[in-house]
Amino acid sequence: MATDYARALVxxxxxxxxxxxxxxxSALLHVLGLASFAYNFTYLFTNPNPMYGVPIPRxxxxxAGICIMSLIQVQYxxxxxxxxxxxxxxxxxxxxxxxxxxxxxxxxxxSRWLFAAKNALSxxxxxxxxxxxxxxxxxxxxxxKLVLPGWTPPMALHxxxxxxxxxxxxxxxxxxxxxxxxxIAFVPALGLSGFIAxxxxxxxxxxxxxxxxxxxxxxxxxxxxxxxx
Numbered sequence: 001m002a003t004d005y006a007r008a009l010v011x012x013x014x015x016x017x018x019x020x021x022x023x024x025x026s027a028l029l030h031v032l033g034l035a036s037f038a039y040n041f042t043y044l045f046t047n048p049n050p051m052y053g054v055p056i057p058r059x060x061x062x063x064a065g066i067c068i069m070s071l072i073q074v075q076y077x078x079x080x081x082x083x084x085x086x087x088x089x090x091x092x093x094x095x096x097x098x099x100x101x102x103x104x105x106x107x108x109x110x111s112r113w114l115f116a117a118k119n120a121l122s123x124x125x126x127x128x129x130x131x132x133x134x135x136x137x138x139x140x141x142x143x144x145k146l147v148l149p150g151w152t153p154p155m156a157l158h159x160x161x162x163x164x165x166x167x168x169x170x171x172x173x174x175x176x177x178x179x180x181x182x183x184i185a186f187v188p189a190l191g192l193s194g195f196i197a198x199x200x201x202x203x204x205x206x207x208x209x210x211x212x213x214x215x216x217x218x219x220x221x222x223x224x225x226x227x228x229x
Contacts (some may be wrong), residue, residue, distance in 0.1 A: 027056040027107035033170040037097040081210035095125040129168040146218040
């Protein structure tokens with residue numbers, strides 16, 4: 001009987017939803033997801049993202065004491081306060097990467113504790129990534145300048161999908177096929193979403209104190225109350 005139970009564990013961990021071959025398929029999903037996330041983080045370092053252009057007066061000549069020339073100083077996410085974590089997209093991507101890393105460790109070790117930790121993280125990461133994807137593509141369909149200044153170079157389509165679609169698809173796939181049903185009720189889930197939204201508002205306001213600009217152009221069009229929402 002012990003041998004039969006051990007074989008059952010190899011086919012499916014008790015905290016996974018889908019029967020055989022869930023363990024191998026789960027590990028493959030986590031490896032592919034982590035590879036995509038790693039590419040995205042590498043992109044952040046190899047392609048510094050210009051966030052804001054500030055006109056800086058520069059005296060080239062003076063006629064009657066009037067400055068007649070100016071430059072544009074561009075500030076990049078890599079060097080600004082908060083780094084790329086000013087973006088909700090990158091916060092969600094980081095949480096997705098942690099979720100999948102723990103999930104892969106659980107696949108390899110068959111640790112019940114690691115599976116429970118991955119499932120708990122997915123309660124926050126999966127809905128967040130779905131919300132990020134819906135907000136990004138919805139605003140982009142209305143006006144791309146709401147999420148990216150018009151003077152910044154556009155991302156290639158595969159990179160754009162890697163940041164704003166793949167994480168949501170990967171997390172939802174993991175949730176539906178390789179995780180147990182959510183144990184969190186509607187009210188606590190709503191409270192968790194509100195906590196994340198309020199925490200992000202506090203964070204971007206702190207970044208604004210240092211950088212004097214918001215990460216998304218749409219935030220400059222919204223009031224404080226609207227940014228919290």
